[in-house]
Amino acid sequence: MIILSVLFFVIGVALLLGGGWLFSLDGSLYYFIAGAALIAVSFLLRKRNTFANLIYAVLLVGTLIWSIGESGFSWWPLATRMGLFLILAIPLLLLAFIKRRRGWRVLFPVWLATAMVTISPLMMTPPTTVEGQLTRSVTTSNADLGDVDEGDWNAYGRSNLGQRFSPLDQITPDNVDQLQLAWQYQTGDKKGPKDVGETTYEATPLKLGNALYVCTPHNWVVALNADTGEEQWVYDAKVPAESQRQHQTCRGVSYLPPSNGDQLPPIQKTSAPAENLSAMQCDAQLFLPTSDARLIAIDPTTGAKCANFAKNGELDLMHNMPFKQSGYYYSTSPPLVAGGVVIVAGSVNDNYDVNSPSGVIRAYDVKTGELKWNWDSGYPEDTTPIGPDETYATSSPNSWSVASADEKLGLAYFPMGNRTPDQLGMYRSPAEEKYATSVVALSLETGQVAWVQQFVHHDLWDMDTPAQPSLLDLDTPTGKQPALVVPTKQGDIYVLNRATGKPIFPITEEPAPQGAIPGDYTAQTQPTSGLSFKPAKLTEADMWGATPLDQLMCRIEFKQLRYEGRYTPPSEQGSIVYPGNFGVFNWGSIAVDPKRQQLFGMPLYLAFTSTLVPKAGLDLSGANKGEQGVNSNEGAEYAVELKPFLSPLGIPCQQPPWGYVAGVDLKTGKTAWKHKNGTIEDMTPFKLPIEMGVPGIGGPIITNGGVVFMAATVDDYLRAYDLSNGKELWKGRLPAGGQATPMTYLNSKGEQMVVQVAGGHGSIGTTIGDYVVAYKLKK
Template sequence: MIVLSVLFLVIGLALLLGGGWLVSLDGSLYYVVAGVAFIAVALLLRKRNKIANLIYALLLIGTLIWSIMESGLSWWPLATRMGLFLILAVPLILLALFKRRSGGRLLLPVWVATALVTISPLFMTSPTTVEGKMTRSVTMSDADTGDVNQGEWNAYGRSNLGQRFSPLAQITPDNADQLQVAWQYQTGDKKGPKDVGETTYEATPLKLGNALYVCTPHNWVVALDADTGEEQWVYDAKVPAESQRQHQTCRGVSYLPPSNGTPLPPIQKESAPAESLTSMKCNAQLFLPTSDARLVAIDPTTGARCANFADNGELDLMHNMPFKQSGYYYSTSPPLVAGGVVIVSGSVNDNYDVNSPSGVIRAYDVKTGELKWNWDSGHPDDTTPIGPDETYATSSPNSWSVASADEKLGLAYFPMGNRTPDQLGMYRTPAEEKYATSVVALSLETGQVAWVQQFVHHDLWDMDTPAQPALLDLDTPTGKQPALVVPTKQGDVYVLNRKTGEPIFPITEELAPQGTIPGDYAAKTQPTSAFSFKPAKLTEADMWGATPLDQLMCRIQFKQLRYEGRYTPPSEQGSIVYPGNFGVFNWGSIAVDPKRQQMFGMPLYLAFTSTLVPREGADLTNANKGEQGVNSNEGAEYAVQLKPFLSPLGVPCQQPPWGYVAGADLKTGKTVWKHKNGTIEDMTPFKLPIKMGMPGIGGPVITDGGVVFMAASVDNYLRAYDMSTGEELWKGRLPAGGQATPMTYLNSKGEQMVVQVAGGHGSIGTTIGDYVVAYKLKK
């Protein structure tokens, strides 16, 4: 009795004091009332007064009514508000029944009733779920799926159209549950003790001839037999460790086919290390971007460097850079090979230094490495190759993601980032303002701008356009249009005419919050698309926690931070950024079915906080340890602290679900179905496969058989979904985190294979590994 009384007293004091703090911030009065009730129960328990059970019964009823008023009949909000209180009622009931007090007979039916209401949402459709079914009928029989052999995968998105759509149809919703592991390979390249936190394995292999080509985080290229997974050769770019990199990853390599349409020669398995070999001249070429800012041309047959390209197969991408800090510039995404050039864009470290390398986009002759044009958003009108003594613009907006191309139109499409520092806008020129956080269409021949569409004005939130645009033709009320579909971090999906840049779905301007630090400003309006997955504005009622106590702390944080909705400017007070810069969509992009004009995506909802830290007097000893945390912004007046909005227990402060899969009709821009996705199985020591709707990073692949493949979530599974309904058809256990986009191809026996790289993600905490896993149907 004494122990129970003390427990109730401690909880009551915590609720009362925290609740009083919340009320002083104009928050809910509930926690004060609950705290008083707990203290009253504690004191009455010491006196063995049966009124304790009556007060607790009233607390359960009141808490249930308050919870439903705030969040409705939704499982996770109800469970965490009621769960601890229902558990604490059990000893009160048992004690009263044991002592044969009437209070037990009163509390027991109240407990049963409130418990039944609390668990009732488990038997209902979640209010966040959208149920529907998309047609499997082909609406565009002549759809362009890219100039790629049916059983191959020749570019990051299968082709330069970036669709992530395969015409293969052996695997269907009827047989997907028969998938099994065909082979498994380990590269040997794992995260090391000197690596940065953001060491990730995000590669999508290419399939050329009967070989797979996959890069690793430390810029190895591995050639594998497509039938067996047997290693053929390994090229190691010998990238040195560098603590100032924000990322250590490789998303893929790019491919230049043999000239004159000749077939790719059979692969040669070499006994000598591939990096020690030098070919005289390569007919076909692989292009590997490295994290020490090189572009390497490799013979896909032997793994040897191509002597015809640049300097013995290597091109130094730091040429003509205004600043050359080690680790500040590199490419994590494969370059674009189109129109006789290989076009390289790069990543510039966010928020490290006002004076950083340029975000210039450069086109080189695919065979010689000669610079053909350069487009620098700091000097956007002059694309003639830069002179030997000239430099590109300092810290100009970069394109770190994957580009697409329409060679018939002669255009390349680049998703653009922001100028560093991301949260400080006073350093930007008018040209940089125009092209930041946009998609820009460049001429493949000259690099000149054809059009630009911006998605955030005066971006203060690191809302870089992160995803490769997907190109397909769409039926519209005015006829068939060449479309470009690009999702954004803030949740909008823009559908544009890729020839003109004109919107196919309307783009409107919405009023945005104002008020910034001195010397900066916030744009008065921000664009939004009629086709969007943007979330509703957060409220105090959306705050969440595993218990009422950490939920209370999240509510206090919510009231202390600045938040006026989407595009709340960063501040010294600390601002909530929602959606966060992790994005509703990130580099995993979307997949589109050009035959049925449908889209599959993985929208995520995680709030972040952004705090401007005056550099004068600040301790920045541990700054620049990755994108999350404190970044120093050398040369600026403010450093910036970015982090997820988490409770004291380390879980998101906003209630789940945090991650979904969704299917949409691109002809109408309507979401047909949306389901929560992923479990907490690999996020807790108890391996509980509870489906909460988890965040993830990675992308999907659609097949003509009506099956979508995607891993991405923070549990270690590759999943197959029914494209029509979103139903999960199958999942295969991965040996590590699957934070890469899968691909599919035909092996030499004509069998459809699905391959997933599984190596984990250093900053989101999934299982680290070095695996390439292939699946096929059981015979």
């Protein structure tokens, strides 16, 4: 009894003090009252007074009423508000029963009734779920899928259209549960002790002829037999370690087909390192971007460098840069090969230095490496190749993600980021303001701007446009239009006419919170799309925790931070950024089915915090080690601290679900269904496969069989979904985190294969590995 009394007292004091603090911040009074009740129960227990059970029964009923009032009949919010108190009632009941005190007769029925109400949401459809159906029938049989053989995968998004759609249909909702492991390969490239924190394996392989080509985090290119997964050759770019590099990753390589239009010749297997082979004249070429800012052309058959391209197969991308700090500029995404040029954009480290390399986009002759044009958002009018003694604009907005192209229109489409520093807007020129956080359409021939559509005005939140645009021809009330579909971090999905940039679904301007730091400003309004997964504004009631104690701490922090909804300006006080820097959508993008004119996406909801730190006298020697934590913003008056909004237990402060899958009819812009996605199996030491709706990073693919494949989540699974209703049909256990977009192809026997790279992600803590895993149907 004494132990139980002490336990009630300790919890009660914590709730009383914390609840008083919260109430002083204009928060809920509940925790203060609950703490007082537990303290009263503790004293009555010591006195063996039966009123302890009565007070506890009142506490249970009051907590249930308050919980339902805040969260309704939603399982996780209700369970964590009630769970601790229901558990604490058990020893109280047992003690009263053993001591034959009448109090248990009051407490037991109350406990039983409140417990039944608490678990009742498990039998209900979650309020966040949208149930519906997309048609399974094909509406456009002659849809443009890009110039790719049916069984191949020639670019990151399968083709330069970026659809992530395959015409293969052997695997269907009826037989996908018959998938089994076909082969598994390990590259040998793993995270090392000198690597930066965000060392990630995000690659999508290409399938050309009967070979797969995949790059690794340290910029190796591995060629595999597409039937067996047997290694054919490996090219190692010999990228040195660099602590100032923000990312260590490679999302893919790019491909130039043979000039005569034929298939690639058979791949040549060799055990010798391909980088040691003599350079050769190449017809077909692979292009590898590296983490030390090179572009390397490689022969797909042998792995040798292409002597015809640039300087013995290598192009130094630091040429004409205004600043050349080691590790500040590099490409993590495959370049765009279209219209006789290879177009390279790059990633510029966020928030490291006001004076950083340029975000210029450059087109080089695909055979020789000669610079054909350069488009720099700092000097957007002049695309003439830069002179040897000239430099590009300092720190201009960059395009770090994957681009798309429509060669019939002669346009390339680049998702644009922001100028560094992301949270400080006083360094930007009018031209940089215009092109930041947008999609820009550039002429493949000249690099001149055809149109631009901006998604955030005066971006102070690192809301870079993160995803490759998807191109399809869309049926609309005014007829068929060439459409571009691009998701954003802030949750909007923009559907534009890709020839003109005009919106197909309406774009409106909404009032935005005001009040930037001195010397900066915020835009009066911000755009939003008629198709959007933007979250509702957070409230104190949305704060969550595994117990009332950590939930209380999240509520206190919520009240202490600045938050006025989406686009709350960064501040010295600390501001909540929601959606957070992780984004509702990120580089994994969405997948579109151009035949059914449908979209599959993985919207996520995680809040971050952003705090501007005055630098006067501040020691920032430990900064500049990643996107999270304190970034120094050298040359600026403020550093910035960025981090997820987490409870003291390290779980998100806002209630789950945090991750969903969703299906959209692109002809109407209506969301047909939306379901929580993923389990916490690999987030806890107990391997509990509880479906909670978890975060993830990576992308989906759609097949003509009506099956979607995606890994991405923080549990180590590749999943298959029914495109029509979003139901999970199958999942395969991966040997490591699947933070990459899968692909599918036909092997030489005509069998449909599904391949997933599984190597984990350093920033989100998934299992690290070096795997390429392939599945096919049982015979």
